[in-house]
Amino acid sequence: xxxxxxxxxxxxxxxxxxxxxxxxxxxxxxxxxxxxxxxxxxxxxxxxxxxxxxxxxxxxxxxxxxxxxxxxxxxxxxxxxxxxxxxxxxxxxxxxxxxxxxxxxxxxxxxxxxxxxxxxxxxxxxxxxxxxxxxxxxxxxxxxxxxxxxxxxxxxxxxxxxxxxxxxxxxxxxxxxxxxxxxxxxxxxxxxxxxxxxxxxxxxxxxxxxx
Numbered sequence: 435x436x437x438x439x440x441x442x443x444x445x446x447x448x449x450x451x452x453x454x455x456x457x458x459x460x461x462x463x464x465x466x467x468x469x470x471x472x473x474x475x476x477x478x479x480x481x482x483x484x485x486x487x488x489x490x491x492x493x494x495x496x497x498x499x500x501x502x503x504x505x506x507x508x509x510x511x512x513x514x515x516x517x518x519x520x521x522x523x524x525x526x527x528x529x530x531x532x533x534x535x536x537x538x539x540x541x542x543x544x545x546x547x548x549x550x551x552x553x554x555x556x557x558x559x560x561x562x563x564x565x566x567x568x569x570x571x572x573x574x575x576x577x578x579x580x581x582x583x584x585x586x587x588x589x590x591x592x593x594x595x596x597x598x599x600x601x602x603x604x605x606x607x608x609x610x611x612x613x614x615x616x617x618x619x620x621x622x623x624x625x626x627x628x629x630x631x632x633x634x635x636x637x638x639x640x641x642x643x644x645x
Contacts (some may be wrong), residue, residue, distance in 0.1 A: 440604070440605075440625055440626075440627055441602045441603070441604055441605070441606065441607075441608070441623075441625060441626045441627065442606075442607045442608070442626070442627045442628075442629065443598065443602065443607075443608045443609075443610055443622070443626050443627065443628050443629070444496065444498075444607060444608065444609045444610070444629050444631060445610045445612070445618075445628050445629065445630055446489055446492075446493075446609070446610065446611050446612070446630075446631070446632060446633070447612060447613070447614040447616070447630075447632075447633045447634060447635045447636065448485070448486075448489065448508070448530065448611050448612065448613060448614060449482045449485055449613075449614060450482070450508075450530070450613060451479070451482055451483065451486070451528060451529055451530070452479065453523070453526055453527045453528045453529075454509075454523070454528050454530060454531075458557075458560060458561070458564070462564070483529065486529035486530065486533070488632060489533065489611075489632060490533055490536075492631050492632050493533070493537070493609070496631065498607055499541075500537055500540040500541050500542045501540070501541030501542070502541065502542075502543065502606055502607075503537070503541070503542040503543070503606070503607045503608070503609055504542070504543050504545050504601065504602055504603075504606055504607070504608045504609070505534055505537055505538070505542050505543065505544045505545060505608075505609050505611075506545055506547045506594070506597070506598060506608055506609065506610040506611070506612075507520070507530070507531075507534060507544070507547050507610075507611050507612075508530075508547070508548070508611055508612045508613050508616070509548060509553060510544075510546060510547045510548060511546060511547075511548050511549065511550035511553055512546030512547070512548070512549070512550065512597070513546060513550060514546075516544050516545070516546045517538070517544055520534050520535060520538075520544060521535060530611060533611075534611075537609070542609070545597070545601050545608075546597075547594055547597055547598075547610075548590060548593065548594060548597075549590070549593045552586065552589055552590050552593060553590075555586055556583070556586055556587075556590065559579060559582055559583050559586065560583075562579055563579050563580070563583070566579065587615065587616065590616070591616050591617060591618045591620075591621060592618075592621045594610075594612070594616070594618050595618040595619075595620075595621035595622045595623075596621065598610070598618070598622065598623075598626070599622065599623040599626070602626065608626075612635075614633065614635055614636045615635070615636055616635060617635040619635075
């Protein structure tokens with residue numbers, strides 16, 4: 435296979451802002467403040483905002499033509515109105531989605547990335563986890579839900595990888611913005627060259643190395 439026929443994926447593992455959490459944001463904020471304290475929570479929030487500035491600078495410095503680049507986004511369902519979703523979230527203050535809008539204005543093409551069905555299941559599990567934490571549910575229950583979320587995360591990653599394989603045209607570049615706990619690499623097609631210009635996913639192995 436010639437180099438021209440290969441496909442490249444620029445992969446950005448990212449951290450989500452409060453705005454990205456939608457209607458879960460107030461509950462997650464309360465839980466975070468209770469667990470970390472307000473000062474640490476605010477410090478983490480500022481750090482995440484700074485990270486998004488870094489992502490924007492790295493994207494601008496990639497030296498690739500954005501016309502024809504294909505954008506893949508965490509939690510963006512395949513639904514037919516992807517641009518409307520992104521623009522609404524951008525208007526709500528999401529740094530991630532504001533960057534997507536800027537890239538689209540420069541010629542990049544937005545692609546529906548995730549399964550709506552799997553996203554809904556994940557949303558319900560998150561709500562259950564929050565409710566369990568607030569009610570002091572037995573450890574066995576919270577462990578079971580954590581295992582379900584881990585299995586669901588793997589399903590989502592596999593779907594995302596398959597979606598990229600289906601839509602990323604030979605000779606084109608894809609740009610993927612995906613939560614740092616995801617890792618689509620095991621399921622990507624072998625002809626897709628993956629580049630990490632900033633960070634790599636937070637896998638169990640990498641987490642162990644930092645402990």
